Amino acid sequence: MLHDATPCDPPAEDRLILLGTKGGPRPSLLRSNPANLILSEGSAYLVDCGYGTTRQLLLAGVQPHELDAIFITHHHSDHTLELGPLLYQAWVGGLRRPIDVFGPPPLATLINGFFASLWFEIATRMEDEGRSDPRQLVRIHEIDAASVVLETANIRVTAGQVHHPPLRHAFAYRLDTHHRSLILSGDTAMCPGLVALARRADVLVHEVMRVESLPKLVAGLPNALALYAHLLASHTTTEQVGAVAARAEVGTLVLNHFVPGDDPAITEEMWLAAPRRVFEGTVIAGRDLLAV
Template identity: 30%
Template sequence: MPARELVVLGTSSAVPTRTRNHSGHLLRWDGAGLLVDPGEGTQRQMLLAGVSASDVDVVALTHEHGDHVLGLPGVLQRRAMDGLTTPVPLVFPVAAAPLVGHLLGAAAHAGSLALPCPVEDDGLVRRPDGTPLVVGGAVLHAVALDHRVPACAYRLVEPDGRRMLPAQLAARGISGPEVGVLQREGRLRTASGVVALEEVSEHRPGQVVAVVEDTRWCEGALRAAAGADLLVCEATFADAEEELAEPYGHLTARQAGRVARQAGARRLVLTHFSSRYPDVAPLLAQAREEHDDVVAAVDLERVAVPPRR
């Protein structure tokens, strides 16, 4: 199976540092790529991370603040320079439409290489023709957050499936192409009778990845993170600056850990660190007091989606 992993392109918040670029995360999912929040400098970060413009199949903006969107024209123009002509779906809160229009007009060819998919409500993200937006077989959902401007989180949800049981298949003499027929049709006639798919398989829950960027503590963050195998979550402030989190519309690292724990997420990736923290080890420690499996994202590194349960 192709890799399911997070490629970290930027982990800073409003002000970049020498080691942390503005926001940017590429989720690789079964051969497809979802780029969330291409902040300023994303095109160069992609080059350094070994990510080509053709690896981006969908772009999603969580909100309109510059540290999350100013790299969009460059990413789209790079697609044009690489000879890519298919417009990439561009997802964003509908309230950000005026700014998105300006961004698409900021670079030659950018507007013609984006397929706007504005998000108006919680739920499925849809293409302009009304069909669900799918990334590598998984369906993209949006969840409203509580920030200083309209913002949303994104959930990539793999449909549930069936896991075939080799011992049960062998006991019924089913092998080779017959397995595929059984998976497609749900039933297979054999020499000993009809075998139903349920008899030789078990339920396999789909995997979920959630990206929760700028937000205060809110129910939307919990709903977005619910049951996620991988949760990418902002952790702008440490405990000592908790009084700044609420008015600025952000989470502390401890709150990010609490979101992961209460939502039942498996692996938490902290990101969007304030430039006031040259060392994010204390933020990582605070999040780990709330949740066991926590990673502090580092620019240009990769984080695997945990294997199926």
């Protein structure tokens, strides 16, 4: 069941649905891992494909084979772990036309490697059930620089470089439809490139990290110091995300990819307080299956 966000009623034909809102690869019962669905003009687009995406997609009322395109922001596993399985499910579910997949290198290596790992299963079904070769139904587009990556009569998708060390290639996506402009930040520290990409967009969906909760998140881990340093260098804090929205002059800020995303002690108001101090527009705390 979808939960509508009353502060920002979308046109029925143009919906953004947050399928998974937890940052990081660890699974949780509180939030699913990162994935976002955009429905516009009869087409369906997916941004990122973390663990649990297929189930969340079904809960949103969309079958895998109904997707028109998939956009991957970067190659951390919480954004890509279910990409191969989702493409497989699209194939066995009756995919009849090619699906386009966009993302930074080594996107082709990852997808082809998945199909290679499952080739016995695939070959068996092709011979026994008369199925087509799934590799012919996936069009892979590797992105290595900021650019317009997809443009049709109904949508324009622009990839913008963001700052997510140590990865060289990490992108945010701007989707301009006839109805609204939507920005999906992916994972990023605060950076001018994202502000420029998001300029005067209707909706900015941006990752967020609560610094005060990081010690509890990394406590007891053997790599605690290194992980803590990575988080501080690679993500945007609750204080910074409001500044990004304000500088970009967006209409609505939707918090997403919560770090930590599995701590029930952090209330919605705790996530919203800092962004609201510096951004005068609407701020929404995302949750799984929220439609904006």
